Amino acid sequence: MSSNFLNTWEMKILERNSEYLGVSREILMENAGKEVAKALESKFGQNIKVAVVSGLGNNGGDGLVAARYLTRSNEVSVILLGSEVQIKTALAKKAWNRLKNLRHTVTIFQAKSESTLTELENVIRDAAVIVDAIFGTGIKGKIRGLPRKAIEIINKSGRQVVAVDVPSGLNPDTGEVHGIAVKASLTVTFHAAKPGLVKPEAKEYVGELVVADIGIPREAELIAGPGDVLATLKERKPWSKKGDFGKMLVIGSSNLYTGAPALSALAALRTGADIVVVAAPESAAPTIRSFSPNLIVWSLPGETLREEHIEKILGWSIKFDVIVIGPGLGRSEETLETAGNLLEKLEKPLVVDADALHALPLRKNALKEKPSIITPHAGELTALLGEKVPIDLETRIALAKKAAKIYGTVVLLKGHEDVITDGVKHKVNATGNPGMTVGGTGDVLTGIAATLLAHSGNPLYAASSAAFINGLAGDLVFKEKGFHITAYDVVEKIPEAFKEIEKYR
Missing domain, CATH: 3.40.1190.20 (Ribokinase)
Incomplete structure (x- = not known):
């Protein structure tokens, strides 16, 4: 785990170099989700209701993996912001398919519209802890539509919120907000802190910051790859x-x-x-x-x-x-x-x-x-x-x-x-x-x-x-x-x- 700040550009380099060294991005996603689940239970305990709000990219995939681990000791619901056919990456799709197999230990919803998401607001509000896995480090432009609606619901829920890698809507390099951002109680970021997460103005969105080791080899930083x-x-x-x-x-x-x-x-x-x-x-x-x-x-x-x-x-x-x-x-x-x-x-x-x-x-x-x-x-x-x-x-x-x-x-x-x-x-x-x-x-x-x-x-x-x-x-x-x-x-x-x-x- 790096002790220095790394921006999103540098993190992409490390993830690809890690794969070149034999530690695939699938392994990193698995480790990331596991670490989110571990940090959540460490802070808020077990045998609680958890709602995972998942986007359609790899940040959502991290959240889906976390949901799978959390099912061992908690009552877990997952809300996918969109349809499963809209999932954007192969890794996130794998995480989704694995989660779907857990028919008895997780409740899954697909919020294909804002009206459907509104109907599911009680699922989010009834949870003791909400996992924000909507957007990660690749967000560009202002947030609109379903993701914006989800962030509004999360922020007014009054529940504890765990952000996956970065609070959705917060620029991890600058600390700027893309119109709206999740206000997390705990942010579990991966491998190294991103510079925007430690800016004073980001504190109300980040909450407590935990840096989790997801298995990126130190070699990935040292090699040209x-x-x-x-x-x-x-x-x-x-x-x-x-x-x-x-x-x-x-x-x-x-x-x-x-x-x-x-x-x-x-x-x-x-x-x-x-x-x-x-x-x-x-x-x-x-x-x-x-x-x-x-x-x-x-x-x-x-x-x-x-x-x-x-x-x-x-x-x-x-x-x-x-x-x-x-x-x-x-x-x-x-x-x-x-x-x-x-x-x-x-x-x-x-x-x-x-x-x-x-x-x-x-x-x-x-x-x-x-x-x-x-x-x-x-x-x-x-x-x-x-x-x-x-x-x-x-x-x-x-x-x-x-x-x-x-x-x-x-x-x-x-x-x-x-x-x-x-x-x-x-x-x-x-x-x-x-x-x-x-x-x-x-x-x-x-x-x-x-x-x-x-x-x-x-x-x-x-x-x-x-x-x-x-x-x-x-x-x-x-x-x-x-x-x-x-x-x-x-x-x-x-x-x-x-x-x-x-x-x-």
């Missing part, structure tokens, strides 16, 4: 247009290295970016264009990045959501000086990789006050900190946190287990395999991270999601080709990796 990815992706609505899902500028390449920025750009496109432009020296631009017709390449005079390019790049940057700098740049003195000046002057979210990392030690404040991610391997982090990075995980976490604090950025330390940290929180990613030591997979990671940063605006979760996706794509290649992997193979498996993640939605 499918929950991170699904929370980071931007929803694609029917009327979406070009540019809504990320416009990226990749500053890279030199007369020696042409593949790196192309891999970053192609990975960004496969991840879901709408527009990706590579800004490259004119000596490399034709080669980069030749890799794919999907690549847009803007040329800079000369063979390497130079000081004279800064004003042009700054002008271009205005059109983009995220800037990538580093892949294939080279490390000449002028190139690193130019890269450092760009890092200081660019005012957009940044992903800094490869050669551009070597411009940071002399500019420790360049990334502060702007959303950013750096993606060093152990050798590059050693250069950034001036101390050797070992292979033991705990020390790697500590050094990554140290770098994040020094440079004011999110660090994605690549390795057998990737470490992702903002200097306070950290995550560890375990996808990937030794075949990914091949050159270019880090450039693929950079493109994925940039796209997810454009989608979410959250560097920590964009980085953890990118590490998970990149490694998963590499693992899918490994299944087919063993260790005979190229970076482009990983790019081509990115869509399949996202399909794998969809099963946790």
Whole structure:
């Protein structure tokens, strides 16, 4: 059980990561309902009349599970706000079907209209304790219709009320009320307190707050997993247009290295970016264009990045959501000086990789006050900190946190287990395999991270999601080709990796 506050977005991540670890959401619902029943009996005793008012989603499912446990020692009635055919989720439907089998120990009503609910008002009023399982954390907009009527009846009943996870109608993140909210005597919230539940103005709705352990493994908070990815992706609505899902500028390449920025750009496109432009020296631009017709390449005079390019790049940057700098740049003195000046002057979210990392030690404040991610391997982090990075995980976490604090950025330390940290929180990613030591997979990671940063605006979760996706794509290649992997193979498996993640939605 977490000791910190977690908002609803973070809780969704944990639930999905928990399922990835083998603790399904069905198990979590079962545990949640059991904990509600236990808390109710602990506070109000047994052998009492209990009325469970259940909505049609998973919060209602939690309430239905609680009702099943409460039948052991209490007289239980359940009022479903709607018809059973309207139950919205498979988990809630399972909970309903299990409860229906208890023909002799629970009385079930389906309130399909406000008039039916009015007729059932005496069931609610006759109970010693009412369980509010109408809405959970996903509520949006003002409450109307049957749910509003139910909340009005509950609030004027004068009975003790136990809210499941959150009082229906109360925003658990802000403490604001969606027009009307249940006034609970006791709120049993799950895994961690939500920030809105402890706001002073929420006290009259929350009542006593109990945080219940429902079996989410601590590991679910520590790992990068499918929950991170699904929370980071931007929803694609029917009327979406070009540019809504990320416009990226990749500053890279030199007369020696042409593949790196192309891999970053192609990975960004496969991840879901709408527009990706590579800004490259004119000596490399034709080669980069030749890799794919999907690549847009803007040329800079000369063979390497130079000081004279800064004003042009700054002008271009205005059109983009995220800037990538580093892949294939080279490390000449002028190139690193130019890269450092760009890092200081660019005012957009940044992903800094490869050669551009070597411009940071002399500019420790360049990334502060702007959303950013750096993606060093152990050798590059050693250069950034001036101390050797070992292979033991705990020390790697500590050094990554140290770098994040020094440079004011999110660090994605690549390795057998990737470490992702903002200097306070950290995550560890375990996808990937030794075949990914091949050159270019880090450039693929950079493109994925940039796209997810454009989608979410959250560097920590964009980085953890990118590490998970990149490694998963590499693992899918490994299944087919063993260790005979190229970076482009990983790019081509990115869509399949996202399909794998969809099963946790």
